[in-house]
Amino acid sequence: MRETPITKTIIADPRSHYGNGPASTRHFITQRVTGLVNVVFLGLLLFLVVRLAGQDRTDLVAVIGNMVVGLPLMVLIAIVAVHMRNGMRDTLEDYFAGRMYRLVMGLNTFFCLVVALAGIGAVAKIVFWG
Amino acid sequence: MSVRARPTSPHLQIYRWTITMAMSILHRATGIANYAGMALFAIWLVAAAMGQEALTAVNFIYGSWLGQVALFGFTWSLVHHMLGGLRHWVWDFAVMMEPGQREALAWATLAGSVILTLLIWTVFVWAA
Numbered sequence: 001m002r003e004t005p006i007t008k009t010i011i012a013d014p015r016s017h018y019g020n021g022p023a024s025t026r027h028f029i030t031q032r033v034t035g036l037v038n039v040v041f042l043g044l045l046l047f048l049v050v051r052l053a054g055q056d057r058t059d060l061v062a063v064i065g066n067m068v069v070g071l072p073l074m075v076l077i078a079i080v081a082v083h084m085r086n087g088m089r090d091t092l093e094d095y096f097a098g099r100m101y102r103l104v105m106g107l108n109t110f111f112c113l114v115v116a117l118a119g120i121g122a123v124a125k126i127v128f129w130g
Numbered sequence: 131m132s133v134r135a136r137p138t139s140p141h142l143q144i145y146r147w148t149i150t151m152a153m154s155i156l157h158r159a160t161g162i163a164n165y166a167g168m169a170l171f172a173i174w175l176v177a178a179a180m181g182q183e184a185l186t187a188v189n190f191i192y193g194s195w196l197g198q199v200a201l202f203g204f205t206w207s208l209v210h211h212m213l214g215g216l217r218h219w220v221w222d223f224a225v226m227m228e229p230g231q232r233e234a235l236a237w238a239t240l241a242g243s244v245i246l247t248l249l250i251w252t253v254f255v256w257a258a
Contacts, residue, residue: 006134032222035215041211045171047199050254053187057182064178080168087161097135111165115172122175 005037027086034083041076044069061126070127074120081116153236157214160207167204204251211245 010016048069050059064070088108096104145151174192177184191197217239220226226235 006137014252034220036219039212039216042208046250046254050258054193057178060185064175084165084168088165091158091162094136095138115168118176119168119172122149122172122179125179126175129221 022044027089031083031086031090034079034086037076037079038083044073048073050071061130064123065126066130067127070123074127075124077119077123078116083111084115085112088112149233149236149240153214153217153239156210156240160211160214163204163207164211167207170200170204202247202251206243206247209246209250210239213239213242213246 048064052063064073085108089105092101092104092108135176141151170192174188177188192201217235220235226232
């Protein structure tokens with residue numbers, strides 16, 4: 001897991017290109033913006049769970065199948081998945097490096113993709129085909 | 131993009147626990163919990179898309195006492211992570227960072243998350 005340790009010389013030397021400035025800024029902004037949007041998602045999630053927990057499918061389709069609910073839900077699930085992948089990357093970067101990092105980061109991307117595609121696919125099915 | 135190994139410190143054993151440190155660790159922990167918890171939401175949606183039989187099965191699992199405990203914890207985790215994220219938005223404007231202020235904000239995150247979670251469950255589950 002441990003590769004070349006970081007020394008003060010590496011960080012101080014501009015030629016070592018320590019870190020990636022533009023990517024880090026983009027990562028930071030993405031995380032803050034998607035996080036703020038997720039407040040809306042949390043509200044919608046709360047509404048859906050409170051309204052539909054334990055209810056029959058007919059009731060669920062009537063609520064989520066409504067375009068006004070279903071379409072924003074699909075967009076919000078996608079934004080949540082981006083936030084999930086970005087946030088997990090923060091954690092992985094702290095403890096993994098090199099090949100091990102690429103491996104766990106691949107698993108991270110895979111999990112977020114599966115959650116997003118399953119969620120969005122299910123909502124799309126309910127919205128467009130009942 | 132290649133990522134270099136980062137130095138890790140035995141921070142948990144060495145430093146005196148402060149509330150800001152505890153809330154920082156909790157923010158990461160709740161983030162990881164929410165990461166896993168989103169799968170529960172996706173499973174519910176997929177079951178609903180599949181049909182009444184699958185939905186009944188998932189409703190049964192989520193309605194069991196173990197499911198309810200997990201959902202309660204997930205609620206708190208989501209609320210805590212949201213308040214922690216909003217706290218970072220406040221700090222991004224370089225305010226509330228002075229000694230005393232940041233501790234107050236950290237305590238507010240913790241108290242707010244517990245109060246909001248209990249409020250949600252009281253109003254929508256226990257009293258409903």
